Amino acid sequence: MSEARIVPGPPATRDHLLAAQERARLLRTELPRVRAAATAWRNALAALLAALIGFSLIKGRSDVNQLATPWAVVVGALLLTALVCGATGALSLVRAAHGRPAVSALRDLLSRRVADHTEALAAATSLRRGIGLTLLCTAFLVAAVAVTWYGPAAKPPALQVTTPAVGTICGTVVRADRGTLVLRTASGEVLANLSEATAIRPVDACPA
Amino acid sequence: MSADQNPLPYKEVTEPSYGQAAAESFTVEHVRKGVVVLRGSCPRCRGAMEVPLVGTVFDGMRSLLGQRRSTAAAPNEHVEPLVCTCDDTHPNRPEGRTGCGAYWTILLTTESL
Numbered sequence: 502m503s504e505a506r507i508v509p510g511p512p513a514t515r516d517h518l519l520a521a522q523e524r525a526r527l528l529r530t531e532l533p534r535v536r537a538a539a540t541a542w543r544n545a546l547a548a549l550l551a552a553l554i555g556f557s558l559i560k561g562r563s564d565v566n567q568l569a570t571p572w573a574v575v576v577g578a579l580l581l582t583a584l585v586c587g588a589t590g591a592l593s594l595v596r597a598a599h600g601r602p603a604v605s606a607l608r609d610l611l612s613r614r615v616a617d618h619t620e621a622l623a624a625a626t627s628l629r630r631g632i633g634l635t636l637l638c639t640a641f642l643v644a645a646v647a648v649t650w651y652g653p654a655a656k657p658p659a660l661q662v663t664t665p666a667v668g669t670i671c672g673t674v675v676r677a678d679r680g681t682l683v684l685r686t687a688s689g690e691v692l693a694n695l696s697e698a699t700a701i702r703p704v705d706a707c708p709a
Numbered sequence: 710m711s712a713d714q715n716p717l718p719y720k721e722v723t724e725p726s727y728g729q730a731a732a733e734s735f736t737v738e739h740v741r742k743g744v745v746v747l748r749g750s751c752p753r754c755r756g757a758m759e760v761p762l763v764g765t766v767f768d769g770m771r772s773l774l775g776q777r778r779s780t781a782a783a784p785n786e787h788v789e790p791l792v793c794t795c796d797d798t799h800p801n802r803p804e805g806r807t808g809c810g811a812y813w814t815i816l817l818t819t820e821s822l
Contacts, residue, residue, distance in 0.1 A: 505737045505745050509728035510788045510814030517790030518721055518812040525794055525807060527766050535767045615740055615761050625767045 528614060531621040539597035539628045546594065546635045550587070553639065565649065572652035576645050583641035590634030597627035659707045660684060662693045663700040671707035717754045719802035719810045727752040727813035731791065735815075745817070747791070753811035756795025762817065786818045 565573040600620060611619065661671040662682065670691050672684030682693045687707070695701075735749035743764035751758050793808030802810070 505739050505817060505819045507732050507735060507737055507747070507789075507815045507817050509725075509732045510790075510816045512725060513723040513728070513790060513812050513814045517788075517814055518723070518792060521790040521792035521812055522806070524790075525760075525792060526805070527768070528761060528763070529807070531767050534769065538769065611740060612746065612759055612761075614759055615744060615746055618744070618761055618763055618766070621767045622765065 528618060532617045532624070535621045535624045535628065536598055539594060539624060539631075542628060542632055543591075543594040543598050546590075546632070550635070550639065553642065567655055568649060569653045569655050572648055573655070576648050576652070579641050579645035579648065583638045583645060586634045586641060587638035590631045590638055593627045593631030593634060597624040597631055600624070656706065659704050661700075661702045661704050661707070662695075662698050664693055664697045665699065666697060667691070667693065669700075671704065716798050716800060717809050719799040719806070719808075721810040721812065722753070723812050724752075727811055728815055731813060732815055737817075739819070745819070747815075751793040751795050751809060751811055752813065754793060754795060754797060754799065754809035756793065756797040756809065758793055758795045758808065760791055760794060762789060785820075786816060788814050789817045790814050 565576045568576060610616065657673045659671055659673050660682070661669060662684065663669045670684055670686055670693060672686035672691065675683040675685050675690055677683070677695075680695050682695055684691050684693060730752035731747075731749060734752075735747050738746045738748070740746050740761075745762045747760040747762065749758065750756065790812065791814065792812040793810065795808050797809070799809045802808075
């Protein structure tokens, strides 16, 4: 906290006049300028996200279950983070462009010029935060799509078939035809006769 | 003299007495950190005026990038140029201007408590 006092200053010059007029102009137009900037940024970033998502400019696998388990979780986490960043960023941009619906005690109200300046600085802070979070949201979306592109695919479910002739074989299904099943096992494709099978069990992965 | 009844024409003018009158009649309120508000009557037209002296101001993208323009000089003691910003009507006032055109300077001293 500080105390301020004033005394007469030196003789005023034309430069002083211009400086005072410029300060008055900056303060008088400060809030409309930050509102206009926030509206422009809001529209531009909304258009960017709409183009990226709405027009499928970036698109990966539509089902993350096609990814190997840890990578599917990574995609989910990235999408959730993008959602949080996008929602928070959008709210920040809206707050910067339109203010917040606040109710204040009458005795706490500042003068209009000071209140406008305070609101302008708060709006500028919200605008910076909104821009950052929206761009972060875009980055997380791109990262999520990249992981779906380049992440390893999930292994297809395997079958473990037991027959008296062959014993127990385990592998992914290649094809089924006329009571036989062709499995791709570690040692190549193996034909299993289903009519002789004594047990068929789906497994997540074949034993090593 | 009431500006409403007999408004002075807009004229960019200064006199040594303006600073003296402002220093004697203006109130100084330290609203919060970085914001000092001067209130009083214009020494020329007697219109009520209020001048916030702020440390930072939004200045377009430069502000967003962190390079805010400072409208107040360093703390402690510094010269502040003032111009009438009353809301009264003054004939011949150019578009975009406020007040009656009177300008002067004061020496603002801030002391930490």
